[in-house]
Amino acid sequence: DTAVSQTPKYLVTQMGNDKSIKCEQNLGHDTMYWYKQDSKKFLKIMFSYNNKELIINETVPNRFSPKSPDKAHLNLHINSLELGDSAVYFCASSTRTSGGLRWYFGPGTRLTVL
Amino acid sequence: DAKTTQPNSMESNEEEPVHLPCNHSTISGTDYIHWYRQLPSQGPEYVIHGLTSNVNNRMASLAIAEDRKSSTLILHRATLRDAAVYYCILSWTGRRALTFGSGTRLQVQP
Numbered sequence: 197d198t199a200v201s202q203t204p205k206y207l208v209t210q211m212g213n214d215k216s217i218k219c220e221q222n223l224g225h226d227t228m229y230w231y232k233q234d235s236k237k238f239l240k241i242m243f244s245y246n247n248k249e250l251i252i253n254e255t256v257p258n259r260f261s262p263k264s265p266d267k268a269h270l271n272l273h274i275n276s277l278e279l280g281d282s283a284v285y286f287c288a289s290s291t292r293t294s295g296g297l298r299w300y301f302g303p304g305t306r307l308t309v310l
Numbered sequence: 311d312a313k314t315t316q317p318n319s320m321e322s323n324e325e326e327p328v329h330l331p332c333n334h335s336t337i338s339g340t341d342y343i344h345w346y347r348q349l350p351s352q353g354p355e356y357v358i359h360g361l362t363s364n365v366n367n368r369m370a371s372l373a374i375a376e377d378r379k380s381s382t383l384i385l386h387r388a389t390l391r392d393a394a395v396y397y398c399i400l401s402w403t404g405r406r407a408l409t410f411g412s413g414t415r416l417q418v419q420p
Contacts, residue, residue, distance in 0.1 A: 200353075229407060237395070239354070239410040252406055286353045296342040296361075297401065299408055301353030 199223050200302035202287050208308045209277055217272045217305045219287030225300070227251075228270040229288040230262060233304070239286070245270055274307075282309045314398045319415040322388045330383040330414055332398030337378050340402040345372065345383045347394040348413070354397065357383065393418045 200221045209215050221228060229252070230242040244252035245264040259275045274281060287302040315333040322328040334343065345357040358365055358372045360381075365372040371384040385392055397413040 227406070238412065241407040241409070244406055246406075288353070296344075296359060298356055298359070299346070299354075301355065304351075304353050 200287055200289055200300050202285075202302040202305050204305060205303065206306050206308075208310065210310055211277055211279060213277050214273070214275045215277060215307070216274070217285055217287075217307070219270045219272070219302060221268055221287075221289040221300070221302075223289055223291065223300060224268075225289035225291045226267055227290045228264065228267070229290070229299075230270065230272050231286040231288060231301075233284040233286060235283070243270075243272075277307075277309045279309050282307055314400060314411055316396070316398050316411065316414045318412065319417065321417045321419060322385075323419050324390060325387050328385040328388045328392070328416065328418075330385075330396050330398075330416065331380065332382070333380045334398070334400055335379045337400055338402070341400040342402065343372065343374060343378075343381050344399045344401055344408065345370070345396060346399065346408070346410075347392075347396045349391075349394045354410075357396070388416075388418045390418050390420060392416065 203218045227246045229244045231239050233239045242256050243262040247267050248264045261273045264270045284304045284306050286304045288299050290297050290299045342359050342361050344359040346354040347357050348354045358370050360372045373382045395413040395415050399408050
């Protein structure tokens with residue numbers, strides 16, 4: 197009964213390739229996110245979708261394109277991969293509670309670009 | 311976003327209480343104080359959050375100063391599994407995403 201799942205867990209690829217990471221949440225949440233954690237371990241928001249509508253688009257290269265086919269899925273496609281794209285990518289979803297928003301994170305996808 | 315300040319690292323012994331401090335002197339009246347933790351090789355997970363009053367749940371307690379400029383996450387009996395990076399984050403209900411700082415790396419010694 198995994199809440200937020202991502203595939204693949206590990207991704208090793210060559211520079212210049214195009215790759216996708218998939219994310220699914222079974223929590224019924226309306227809002228999903230992609231975060232990037234770099235080698236220095238800082239977690240940064242990249243994108244957020246609410247009911248398939250893009251609501252957050254931080255300063256991210258155009259090579260990164262999120263796609264949300266439905267509110268339970270948020271995929272991340274990366275074109276022309278570069279060495280600097282190597283990082284751990286986390287998918288998350290959120291829901292509104294009586295005490296504010298609460299976030300749920302996936303296990304992460306470790307991307308290594310060679 | 312209002313900023314939080316946490317110590318880079320802390321150490322604790324197993325089965326002892328741990329108090330993780332967080333300063334947030336520029337907190338606004340609508341900011342909730344959230345705590346998340348990231349275990350090794352895992353995604354962040356929710357620990358606790360509060361607005362003004364102290365909060366307790368099965369994982370931890372959150373003590374919030376009366377002026378709300380600081381808070382303390384309390385783990386009542388640390389276990390080895392509690393070794394993680396703990397993030398103190400301010401977020402108001404209209405904010406759409408969590409903004410993570412560098413957090414506090416907690417080491418638990420057997």
